[in-house]
Amino acid sequence: MRLIAENLGGERGGDAVFSGIGFALEQCQALIVTGPNGSGKSTLLRIIAGLLPAAEGSVRIEGVMKVED
Numbered sequence: 001m002r003l004i005a006e007n008l009g010g011e012r013g014g015d016a017v018f019s020g021i022g023f024a025l026e027q028c029q030a031l032i033v034t035g036p037n038g039s040g041k042s043t044l045l046r047i048i049a050g051l052l053p054a055a056e057g058s059v060r061i062e063g064v065m066k067v068e069d
């Protein structure tokens with residue numbers, strides 16, 4: 001299983017908080033997100049979790065079967 005983010009961008013209140021974020025994490029790997037207040041750490045995590053839409057780019061999980069209703 002892999003978590004992949006490509007060219008990810010996030011906004012808060014219509015203003016860009018970050019852009020161009022990319023990474024690929026294999027199973028059992030971790031990502032450390034650091035930065036000052038207001039730099040977009042929580043926004044990034046909410047986008048990865050699917051709680052907020054990305055302003056640009058994409059997040060996907062490879063190697064997981066989808067269960068359809």
